Amino acid sequence: MKNFFKIFSFIILFSGLSLSTQAAEKVEYLKTDWSFKGLFGKFDRAALQRGYQVYTEVCSSCHSMKYLSYRNLAEKGGPEFSIEQAKAIAASFEVKDGPNSDGDMFTRPGRLSDKFVMPYDNVQAAQAANGGAYPPDMSVLVKARGGGVDYIYSLLQGYEDPPAGVTLDDGVYYNKYMYGNKIKMANQLSDGLVEYSDGTIASVEQMSKDVTTFLMWSAEPHLESRHQMGFKAIVYLIILTILVYFSMKRIWSRIETEV
C-alpha cells in the first residue's frame, strides 16, 4: 500500500508541477475575485449581462465574436436573458441574408439563430480600419492568452503614459500588461462610459470585470455544467474507489500476501 501512495503522490506532484510552470509564466496581474473559479464556480448572471452591454456598446465596433449566436444569450449557464429579451437583442441588429428568389442579397432584422453580426466584412477591411492591426475575434480570446482572465482584466486597466525614453509611433499606445508593452488598441474604457440599467456604477474597474466575465463565458459556455458534472463524477469515483478497495482487501485476504 505504501508503494501505492508513492505512485499517487508522484502523480499529484506532476499535476502540481504542471500547474506551477503555468504560474511561473505569469506577470503580476491585477487580482479580483472571479465567481467562476473553484470547484463550484458559477458565472455572476448580472455581471454577464452587464458584460454583454459593454461588449456591444464598446468592443463590438472593432472585435467580432464569430462563434456566438444570439440564442446563446438566453441559454442556461450564460447571461440567461429571457427568450423575449434575446429576441429583441437579435432584432436590433441588421443581418445580411440571401440570395432571395430574385437572386438579390437583402438585410433583415436578426433572429435568435443568427451568429453575432461581425463589425467588418473581412480581415483586410478590419486591418485597413485599424492601422494594419487586426482586432482579434473575442469568442475564445480568454483561452488564447497565457494569463487568461487576469491578463484581459489587467490589460483593460493597464494604460499608462510611456516611461521616459520610450517613444511610440502614431496609433501605438503604452500598456504595462501587454507583451512588449506596445498595443495598437487605444484605451477604450473611461468611468461612466456605459450606463448600466441595474444601477451599478460603471467604473473602469467594474466594466473591465464585467466584460472579462462575459469573455470567459463566451470562451467556455459550458463551464457551469462542467463544474457541476465534475463534482458529481469525482464524488462517484471516490465512493466507487472505496468500495472496490474493500472488495479488494476481502478477496486478497484469502491468501497471505498483502495488497
Add this chain to the structure above:
Amino acid sequence: MSDHEYTPKSKFGKWFNDRLPLLTLANHLTDYPTPKNLNYWWTFGGILTFCLITQIVTGLVLAMHYIAHADMAFDSVEHIMRDVNYGWLIRYIHANGASMFFLAVYIHIFRSLFYGSYKAPREIIWIIGIIIYLLMMAAAFLGYVLPWGQMSFWGATVITNLFSAIPLVGEGIVTWLWGGYSVDNPTLTRFFTLHYLIPFLILGLVVLHIWALHVPGNNNPVGIDIKKPSKDTVPFHPYIVIKDGFALLMFMIVFAFFVFYTPNILGHADNYIEANPLVTPAHIVPEWYLLPFYAILRSVPDKLLGVVAMLSAILILAALPWLDTSKIRSAVFRPLYRQFYWILVADVLILGYVGAMPAEGLYLLVARVATAYYFLHFLVILPVLGWKEKTLPIPLSITEPILGGSPNLATAKNKESLNK
C-alpha cells in the same frame, strides 16, 4: 498459449470451442497465473489499455463532427465545444486523455527499467512496447495538428521540416509529406487520416504485446523466474482484476480532475488562435510529453545530427536488453544500478524542463550535459555495470525469499522493502 486443457461444460460451448477456441482463450485469461507480489507499478498496463480504448471511443465521436479542412477545422472544433451535445466533455477527455496516456506510459516504461522487465526472455514484449511508444508519439503529434491552431500549424511546420535534414532527398521528402510547398490543407487531411489509422495499429500491437507477455508470464519485483501455477502465483481473475480496477479508479480521479477543472492547463494558449501562416508564435514548444526529446534535438548544433540524436534517444531503448549486461533483473538486488536508475530519472526530468525553456545560455548548457549523460547511461554505464557490479543474493522463490534457508541480513531486509 494454453497452460492446461480446457473443456467447456455446455454442449454448445464445446461445439463452438472446437471450431473457434474463444472459450479456451477466456479461460486462459482468467486463470493466467500472475506473480502474487506484483506491486502497484504493475497496474499501469491495465490503465494504459483503458487510456487507449478511451482515446479510440472519444476520437470516433469527435471524428463524426470534426471537419478536416484548413478553413473549417478550427471552426468545427469550436462547434464541437459549443453546439454538439457534451462535445466539450468528449473533446476535453480526448485532449487530456493524451496527456494521461503518456503519463501512464512513462510510469510503465520506467517500471520496466527499474525491475529489468526488458531482459530475456521478454525482449520481444519490450521491443513491441517501444514500437507502440513511437506510434503513440506519432499519433499525439498528428492529433495536436488537427485543431489547426497556431501551435498545431507551427508545430507541424517545425517537425516536418526535420526531414529536410536528410541529405540529398530531404527537401523532396518534406514536399511529399506536406503535399505541397508548405503546411496546408493537403497536410491536414493526410494527418487526419493517419491520426485515425495509428490507434488501430497500436491496438493490434497491444494484442501482440499481451500475447508475448503471456508466454513467459509477468516479471515481478523480485525479478526471478517462477514456476506457474504455484504458491508464488495467483489467478489473474479475481486477484489482479480487482487490484488493477482499484488502481484504475484512482487514476480516473486524477484524470477527471484535469478534464473537469483544469482542462486547458496541459495545452498551450496559442492553440486557441486560428492557424496563421504569416504570424510565427514567440516560442514554438511541443506538448509536455515530447519535451525531453525536443531538448535533445535542440542541444545539438547541427540540424542533421540533432535529428539523429533525437531518434537514437528513442531507438537506443530497443537495444536495451543487450546493452544491459547484468544477469540480475530487479534493481532491488543491484545497489549500484538502483542509484544510476534514479540519476537517469532525474536526467530525463531535467531534459523535459529545459525542453520547455528557450535554447540559450545556461539552459542550452544544461541540455547538452543532460543529453550527453542520457547516452552515457545506456552506452557506457549499463554495459560496464553488468560486468562490475556486486549484486545481492537473489531469493529462490517469492514465498521463500531467503537463499538456501540461511539467514542473510541483506536479503531479509530487501524482503521487507519488497513487501511494503
